[in-house]
Amino acid sequence: MAGFLRTLSWQDMRRNPGRNLVAAAAVMLGVALALAVHLINASALDEFSRAVRAAGGQPDLQLSAARGALPEQLFATVAAAPQVARAAPVLELAATARQDAPGGAPSARVALRVVGADALALPAMAPQLMPRLAPGADRLALFAPATVFLNASAAQALGLQPGADARLALQAGLRQVQVRVAGSVAAGGAPLAVMDIGAAQDLFGRGGELTRIDLLLQPGARPDALQRHLAALPGWPPGAVLAPPGSAAAQVDQLSRAYRVNLTVLALVALFTGAFLVYSVLALSVARRTPQLALLAVLGATPRQRLALVLLEAGLLGALGSAAGVALGTGLAALALRLLGGDLGGGYFSGVQPALQWSGAAALLYGLLGVAAALAGGWWPARAAQRLAPAPALKGVGLAETRAARAWVGLLLIAASALLALLPPIFGIPLAAYVSVGLLLVGGIALLPWLVQLLLGLLAPLAARGPLRLLALARAQRQRASAAVAVGGVVAALSLSVALTVMVASFRTSVDQWLGGVLPAPLYLRAAGSVAGDDAAVFPPDFVGQVERLPAVARVQPLRVSSVQIAPGRAPVALLARPLLPDASHALPLLGASLPVPPGRVGLYVSEAVVDLYGVRPGADWPALSEFFRPVAQAGQAQAASFFIAGVWRDYVRQHGAIAIDRQDWVRLTGDARASDLALWPVPGASDETVRAAVLALARAQLGAEGEALEFTSAGAIRARSLAIFDRSFAVTYWLQAVAIAIGLFGVAASFGAQVLARRKEFGLLAHLGLTRRQILAVVAAEGAAWTAVGTVAGTLLGLAVAVVLVHVVNPQSFHWTMDLTVPWARLAALALAVVAAGTLTAWATGRMAAGRDAVMAVKEDW
Template sequence: MLPALLRSFSWAALRHHPWRSAAAVAAVMLGVALGFAVHVINASALNEFAQAVRSVNGQPDLELRAAQGTLPEALYGLVATQPQVQLASPWLEQPVRATADPARAPVALRVVGADALVLPAMAPALAPRGFDGADRLAMLAPATVFLNPAAQQALGMGTIDARTPALQLQTGLSTHSVRVAGTVAAGGPPLAVMDIGAAQDLFGRAGQLTRIDLRLMPGTAAASVQQALAALPGWPAGVQFAAPQDEVQRVDSLSRAYRVNLTVLALVALFTGAFLVYSVLALSVAQRAPQFALLAVLGATPRERLALVLLESCALGLIGSVAGIALGAALAALALTMLGGDLGGGYFTGVQPALHFSTPAALVYGLLGVAAALVGGWWPARHAQQLAPAQTLKGLGAHGGRGAQAWVGLFLIAAGAFLALLPPVFGIPLAAYGAVALLLIGGIALLPWLVQVLLTRLRPLAVGHTLALLALERARRMRASAAVAVGGVVAALSLAVALTVMVGSFRGSVSQWLDSVLPAPLYLRATAVSANGDDGAVFAPAFADAVARLPAVARVQALRTSRLQLAPDRAPVALLAQPLGADPGQVLPLLGAALPVPAGRVGVYVSEAVVDLYGARPGADWPQLSKVFQAPAQAGQAPEATFFIAGVWRDYIRQHGAIALDAQDFARLTGDARASNLALWPAPGSTTDALRLQVLAQARQSLGEAAAESLEFVAADAIRARSLAIFDRSFAITYWLQAVAVGIGLFGVAASFSAQVLARRKEFGLLAHLGLTRRQILTVVAGEGAAWTAVGAVAGTLLGLAVAVVLVHVVNPQSFHWTMDMAVPWPRLLALAIAVVAVGTLTAWLAGRAAATNDAVMAVKEDW
């Protein structure tokens, strides 16, 4: 009979206090939902991306790519005849902007040139399927393409047949007309397939290949083939061997830091939920202490009382976890529909994945929610286990308690500071995340001590004011109860403060960085640029010189952007060539002064990501860059250069790294002086509109009417606004998480105060007998709430600033490989703290109304 009594006692406690139980359940649900949603979104996007890569690239055993630029076509004949190679497939890729209807906006399209004879064996998803009545050799015809379903949908073409209109493909300053002859089955972003020879002729890239895929003889090891090919006479420098899965791994590694940070934020919300479970059950155990004592008298053992409270916490965690899994799946489905699975970070642009529900992941996150609830319920369960039945039944078991000793909190904070100094593990700042957890736990452990210190110092101000003194004294003496009541809001507020400081610091640093890298008011570029090969280098030096001589132009600066594959398993780094002048610090946001470049060296300036990812240190030569800089197609045009790292600069756009060098050095080493963009400064007294008109007129004269129509002017202000808008979109989830976390923390405060005032009916009755009115009693309760939430606001703000230091100076550099200047928005933090105190005071006042309405005589009679 006793076990049944214990179970009914536990469920009755949950049913009779639904609001405070709902606070704990909601917090657990939020943490589980956010963590599971982030996992599902990323898993779905990465799975879709991997399938798209497999359908487009096929399943080769080995890929050959150029570290810079393209591969020479002669290399294909060399590798195809090797005895270890069963099949070789040449590829040429060309990003374009395509239109089928002039009334519709152009669509970003990836054109893939392939050998039609090897496609069925190497990449069957790209095998062309002509429409009814089409020529069987249409794949070999010039200026003929086959579209995948995503391209048909994006272009608004519907069913493809002989009546399908021609496509206009724009690349660089050129426009080409092609006909659509059929479809391909490959999924993923918009794609068009055509014969590789026809593609080379159409885009003027004769003799160039993007990559070569190899299918090896059965039993042949890829490593042995790499060694054999690299040892061939005349093997060009700069050829890299890549595994088929490297592209998926590159995207996975790029998005990993972003999704791990989002997951950690979700786990912080789960930590807040664990503390709210602790708060709810601690107050519940304190309120039901006589009942637990009675159960002990009836025969309940200490272990059974411990299990009873743990059962309650497990029930809260289980309900919150189940609801969190359902909510997380719904959030993931909504995000995949609205955002396309890029998590706000832009890592899976163009991918429209379907929901990929993972049962093992759901179980893991569900168990995390239950574990968090059990951790939160452990200490209240221990209190129920250790209470003395006789003393508790006599009313001697409830007291304020001293709470945890101050040294425990100080030790945890010191341990957190130590962890913040440790390096990342596998590129993830695990120690820094542990530091954040220890700081939060240590700060909350110090709450009783902080209540004692702060309220003792405020006591002289309350002398002479009876109600204020009464509220202050009780708040000070019940400091352990204060830690329980406001611990959840301290955790939530510290998270909100930390994120506010981190996001504000990041946004301010990005704004300053944009001012530095966008010195010109206007920029000129082609609307369709290539993402590989010549990387949109469309402006010849003669055109830049002609623009510089225009009356409305005061100054022109040519900028060149290309890509460099330093390692096959990592994303390419950006190679920026621009005039650096005598003082590169005036052009680049350098960290420190530029180092003098030794004679016979070429000075380069690397971003912080390059330092972390490739070990490039300022003041040293960089042999790795010297080895891969020159493209195989350009071999022999210039001697190999010895690069010297002359400085490190901040770059908030290219997480994979960027290298800057002087434009003259780039032109001398590559023999290519073309530019990707032109930075334009208007002449004194001239407007940007006049500058646009004159540059367009010069473009029509120098480049032709069609090429001039493909040019685009972009104002620096527009680039700045768009960059900050992307930044705000990426961090939108953090703003939402702040609001929800603080809301749940205040909900926990409401539940805590409600439980406490209901347990203090005798005290309120005594105060009423002593002559205090209902309004005065509510004033005392509100004063206690103000005192406790004020201490919580101070503690939460200080903890938040400490956590912000870790986020700004440790987590961000270790996760994203860039640093920032910390900026504290004091007005926003002050407003946040005042709002928390105001809402906490109001919550205490509202919670006290119910207890203060009880009849005073009946409340006091409970002591007779």
């Protein structure tokens, strides 16, 4: 009997290839998308980690400053510590490079990371950074001034042949220098140049500064003992960070984790829809095969065997879809890595071109998830086949649904979803919120029979006016569950599509409004290239005053961007110094009113990420930050600043957190009045080009900066570029949304097609009773429009509820910023109309096939 049932199951699947193909394709897409996202992110993170290890070397510990640079004289103190076996100084800076070809057209600029290191210490500390001399190069080129060694990606980006004698123009800040390429280094990753640390300090004017000190410890030495020893030394810089070399990769892993998890969950959305389509297909199959299943029961098939028969079909669908999904996901990952790199729009792995790192364990995991989703979708139809009563089923009676739809199950799931949405994140990931979304979807779909029953009761007076309407309503009243199955695919796909549409629209609108608040000036000036942090502070205070006195400039606002590493193992927090007084709400998008700063305190405004990551609150002091700022008093004694958190503001750029401080307080605390950016307001009537020409002429005369060393842009251009980056970041979300809609429409076709084809006898009987072909098609099309409309209404309402959880729970817990809920009604209306039209057209087309001569002849099957 078991072998016969397996053969029967396989034959039934072969007789209905189209219907089964839709369910298997849904599982395939879910597995493919989830596996592709996993492989892309795993490959990118692995490549980034290897690049960090290559560039950072193999020291036991790395010493860096919490803010700014380390003083060079600290190197001797650290190297003399009894726990240290070897120490190596390192200077890193960001620059742009292009080939210096006299008389030729300038080449494109390439973002380059310049590492100044001691060549004698590299073999032990960072062997992959050890320079390899080009053929014919002087062996003393390792220590020569203005001489660099490029890794393979830098040489390729600059169009240089291996071993070629070339010259480059490097620009760091406003300083532009000429260097000679004398060889290569083995380190992979993003474009990188290595040179002697003394030559780098002289070349870029960074004498006496170090970025970090790499340390090898004595055998048996403990890092905590070294930390205590160094902290007890006189003149030790406050907040100096001593951490393992892998902390940079760990920080990127931590920052990108929420992004990676969100993409994976969105990809698994397709698996959820696929599970429901498997349910829809098998539920209709069980309903159509009720006499066959009853006959099997009479012939000796036990209820457990009937259960296994349907689950076997579900498992076969899941296995076929998963196998195809693993192959498709691998291909998608390889294609994405080749065309897009490992970024996927998130910006965490920019400059990394990883190779595909295929994982058999990951493929097996997502394949099993696909099979599990299919089995979950087939469980309820299998239970219906198990509970089948053979005698009534053979007579074709006892199948009508007479029990009222029970709403308590769906309401209970929705209530549980609401409670889970209130829970905090787990390990920094909104796991409870994801479960909440799942329960909300399942609960909403569970309420469909009740909703159908409610709507049928409201439509009963209208249906009594015509026999065709009454016919459609009477059938629907007896087949509520079938109707719920038919529209369930619409609800599952449309709700997720609506939720993603609302979430993306809310985020984009909030970012657009935020840009208007943080970009008050029409024009902005900064150093060109990828300069960031303190390296971007290129405008001295004298230059700022001279710009303000230009006839075409009405007002200048200097801005300063720095960073401070408050906690080891976490990414540094951005520190923004800009004019904030007397009212910070004019300069920052505050959440709530600004608190008055008590006398003797320094007011701070922290981003939402700082509140979540460091547990600070408005109206409280922040002692942990005070040790990083020790202004020198008039008597020459150090004083610790006392910081007061005066407000919280939105920042959609820095996921690791940002702090805003008034510029006057910054200058008083640090003694550094340099600016990173200049916000410019032209006088009335002055064009942007006039202001640009005047400012660039002054920069050339006062700072020796050429036009290409400065980036002059408008607020409108910054806004357009930022929104373009946003759209690129959410390109994957748009694709996932399109996939969900496509799967939902396939589900509509499968559900209505199977239902209409299963009603050939009914259509034949109606034809014998005198109904014309057009009338039968009108009944079918009306049913399709009505059921799809019910599903569209339910899916839209459920999608809006899911969007509320995504916007107000998942997003803040994942990325530590909030946004306002924005509903794009026009797009949702267009989406709803498209779904209704597709459902109506599908019902009409399948009804047209089923209402022909075969339907009339099918009546003979009962004679």
